[in-house]
Amino acid sequence: MPAKNRRTRALLRKTAKIIVIIVVAVIPAIPIWIMYAWLIAQSFSARVIQGILPSGFTLSNWRFLWTRVSTVYEAGLSIWPYVANTLYLALGVAGLVVLVSSMAGYALSRMEFKGRMKMMEFIIALHAFPSVILLIALFILLNKMGLYGRGYVTLTGIMIVKAGLEIPMASWIIKGFFDNIPWDLEWAALVDGCSRWKVWRYIILPLVLPGIGAVSIFSFLSGWSEFLLVYTYVSNEKLYTLPVLIYYLISDLESMPQWGLLTAMGLFYTLPVLIFFSTSQKLLLRIYVGGVKG
Amino acid sequence: MVRVRLENVSKYFGRVAAVIDLNIHVRDGEFVALLGPSGCGKTTTLLMIAGIYKPSRGRIFFDDEDVTDLPPKDRNVGMVFQSYALYPHMTVYDNIAFPLKLKKTPKSEIDRKVREVARLLQIEELLDRKPGQLSGGQQQRVALGRALAKEPDVLLLDEPLSNLDAKLRVYMRAELKKLQKELGVTTIYVTHDQVEAMTMADRIAVMNKGRLQQFDAPEVLYNRPANLFVAGFIGSPPMNFVEGSVVERNGEYFFEAGGFKVRLPAELGRIGAERGEVVLGVRPEDLEIYRRDGLGGVEASIYVVEPLGRDSIINVKVDGTVLKILAPAEIRVEPGQTVRIRFKPSRIHLFDKKTGRRLTYS
Ligand SMILES: Nc1ncnc2c1ncn2[C@@H]1O[C@H](COP(=O)(O)OP(=O)(O)OP(=O)(O)O)[C@@H](O)[C@H]1O
Ligand SMILES: [Mg+2]
Numbered sequence: 001m002p003a004k005n006r007r008t009r010a011l012l013r014k015t016a017k018i019i020v021i022i023v024v025a026v027i028p029a030i031p032i033w034i035m036y037a038w039l040i041a042q043s044f045s046a047r048v049i050q051g052i053l054p055s056g057f058t059l060s061n062w063r064f065l066w067t068r069v070s071t072v073y074e075a076g077l078s079i080w081p082y083v084a085n086t087l088y089l090a091l092g093v094a095g096l097v098v099l100v101s102s103m104a105g106y107a108l109s110r111m112e113f114k115g116r117m118k119m120m121e122f123i124i125a126l127h128a129f130p131s132v133i134l135l136i137a138l139f140i141l142l143n144k145m146g147l148y149g150r151g152y153v154t155l156t157g158i159m160i161v162k163a164g165l166e167i168p169m170a171s172w173i174i175k176g177f178f179d180n181i182p183w184d185l186e187w188a189a190l191v192d193g194c195s196r197w198k199v200w201r202y203i204i205l206p207l208v209l210p211g212i213g214a215v216s217i218f219s220f221l222s223g224w225s226e227f228l229l230v231y232t233y234v235s236n237e238k239l240y241t242l243p244v245l246i247y248y249l250i251s252d253l254e255s256m257p258q259w260g261l262l263t264a265m266g267l268f269y270t271l272p273v274l275i276f277f278s279t280s281q282k283l284l285l286r287i288y289v290g291g292v293k294g
Numbered sequence: 295m296v297r298v299r300l301e302n303v304s305k306y307f308g309r310v311a312a313v314i315d316l317n318i319h320v321r322d323g324e325f326v327a328l329l330g331p332s333g334c335g336k337t338t339t340l341l342m343i344a345g346i347y348k349p350s351r352g353r354i355f356f357d358d359e360d361v362t363d364l365p366p367k368d369r370n371v372g373m374v375f376q377s378y379a380l381y382p383h384m385t386v387y388d389n390i391a392f393p394l395k396l397k398k399t400p401k402s403e404i405d406r407k408v409r410e411v412a413r414l415l416q417i418e419e420l421l422d423r424k425p426g427q428l429s430g431g432q433q434q435r436v437a438l439g440r441a442l443a444k445e446p447d448v449l450l451l452d453e454p455l456s457n458l459d460a461k462l463r464v465y466m467r468a469e470l471k472k473l474q475k476e477l478g479v480t481t482i483y484v485t486h487d488q489v490e491a492m493t494m495a496d497r498i499a500v501m502n503k504g505r506l507q508q509f510d511a512p513e514v515l516y517n518r519p520a521n522l523f524v525a526g527f528i529g530s531p532p533m534n535f536v537e538g539s540v541v542e543r544n545g546e547y548f549f550e551a552g553g554f555k556v557r558l559p560a561e562l563g564r565i566g567a568e569r570g571e572v573v574l575g576v577r578p579e580d581l582e583i584y585r586r587d588g589l590g591g592v593e594a595s596i597y598v599v600e601p602l603g604r605d606s607i608i609n610v611k612v613d614g615t616v617l618k619i620l621a622p623a624e625i626r627v628e629p630g631q632t633v634r635i636r637f638k639p640s641r642i643h644l645f646d647k648k649t650g651r652r653l654t655y656s
Binding site: 182184185187188189190191192193194195198202203206207 | 341344345346365366367371372373375376377379380381382383392393396397440444
């Protein structure tokens with residue numbers, strides 16, 4: 001009898017646990033999953049019943065990948081120049097962030113200098129500021145520096161601004177990786193016959209590589225998805241990035257509804273995010289767990 | 295193999311003097327222990343020999359070559375760090391092979407040497423693992439393997455046994471000593487454990503607060519400690535110290551401190567009398583306990599008895615001073631009991647109270 005009792009109680013506890021997990025983690029995610037499912041279904045369907053139910057299979061919504069499509073926004077619109085713009089911005093941001101934050105992270109971790117602690121606190125605070133409030137100041141700054149309204153130069157300006165916003169947090173992440181490399185390890189390499197450069201190349205770099213990888217993915221994605229800065233500062237339509245393009249296409253919906261095309265483009269735009277997060281989950285987790293455990 | 299010579303080497307970190315005026319000559323193939331309490335500058339000394347730190351003053355020689363300004367990679371030293379410092383992203387094999395690869399040794403030769411060292415240290419079955427998957431003792435052997443595989447002229451070991459459990463430590467002590475003699479490599483071994491130093495080293499350099507205290511063979515350190523620090527640091531249980539003065543009575547010399555009176559050998563007494571204030575030192579095993587009166591010696595009362603199995607440490611009180619005596623376990627005494635203790639005259643040490651230096655006669 002008591003044994004059975006205990007078993008029931010264990011079962012109950014287990015069920016309760018599952019219910020809690022469902023309520024806390026699964027249910028809130030359901031609407032998001034439904035929306036994604038709908039996007040995917042929509043992008044492959046020929047007609048839409050009642051504006052909601054997709055029906056009939058077609059690839060024609062994805063035709064923007066291989067032909068020009070006509071939209072209200074632009075008659076013969078090809079997506080590839082916009083992809084190139086977005087890539088230019090995202091890769092640039094990633095490159096700048098990695099370059100600066102790996103050096104800054106090294107300095108923060110390895111070098112003793114006055115006000116180091118204060119500086120690190122300040123960096124954290126900096127990251128908490130929303131970039132919206134900087135829009136006006138940035139506008140003036142970009143203008144004065146001649147980075148406004150000058151084609152790719154403007155996009156480069158945005159790249160620098162965006163990288164600047166990402167660098168503090170990235171430096172922190174990379175600092176954590178440097179912190180995990182004891183001096184002994186560097187010294188051992190020196191004694192084993194390394195020059196300073198070889199210590200960096202064979203010991204330090206491999207150990208901070210996960211951090212650099214994670215930081216470059218994060219900053220790439222943040223550049224890829226940047227909307228506000230591009231929307232505000234880029235006046236030349238040829239230089240729009242994908243999020244801004246999609247935004248304008250959505251505004252045109254009322255006059256010329258092309259649901260299928262838009263959903264396909266939207267999915268195409270999220271592709272890098274999906275790819276990165278599905279391939280580098282382990283890496284991303286390590287940032288939070290932290291550590292160079294072999 | 296080389297001789298290692300440190301001449302007036304000092305190292306300052308800002309205002310902190312980590313090592314002061316160190317003079318050490320290590321012979322070819324010798325096993326020297328650097329012994330001292332935490333923070334006395336042992337690791338700093340080792341890192342200067344390895345070339346990681348540059349001495350603030352003084353020169354370092356390998357044989358007759360001045361290596362003071364030579365970078366670590368050109369010194370051909372092998373080093374085992376206190377933390378082992380294995381490369382976490384490399385396998386054990388690659389860890390051991392790393393110094394050889396840097397020397398551009400041919401692949402087949404690297405393989406031969408790595409396997410040879412692995413066999414020597416019994417870590418052959420670990421070669422494919424990463425350091426994170428090894429126990430402390432295994433890591434220690436890999437670190438040793440990495441230091442040995444490159445066939446260094448000088449082997450530097452920084453407390454390599456301190457992270458091991460007691461049993462493994464005793465085992466590795468003997469293994470390391472044997473290995474060092476087989477390879478004949480000049481070895482400098484850092485430790486704060488006097489037993490480790492005494493059992494393994496040909497000679498011991500005792501350091502305190504950055505200064506060399508004495509550099510000699512273990513038995514000399516034990517039997518003729520140069521000063522109070524060495525006398526107190528070496529030996530367990532430690533030497534007993536009593537402060538007092540030496541007086542002469544009818545041509546005989548006595549050490550006196552309150553009710554404490556010990557006859558000294560004539561030569562030692564004469565020097566002691568010249569000094570006035572001295573510290574008498576005597577090792578626990580150089581004191582004898584008597585239960586009967588009439589044999590001379592000093593009256594004492596039993597304070598605490600600490601049995602060790604084969605021996606007991608008997609703590610006695612003489613006029614307020616506690617002395618430790620190492621006695622066979624058969625001697626049965628009770629706390630509070632009154633006994634007499636006798637000092638073996640030839641085993642009494644006297645130190646100058648002001649300078650702490652040993653008083654010697656020739
Ligand atoms: N990089 C450094 N910067 C400043 N002070 C240092 C540095 N390295 C060592 N010291 C100081 O120099 C002194 C000697 O240090 P060292 O590491 O050589 O001691 P140790 O004998 O190896 O001690 P332990 O047994 O604890 O390892 C200590 O007081 C230490 O605080
Ligand atoms: Mg040390």
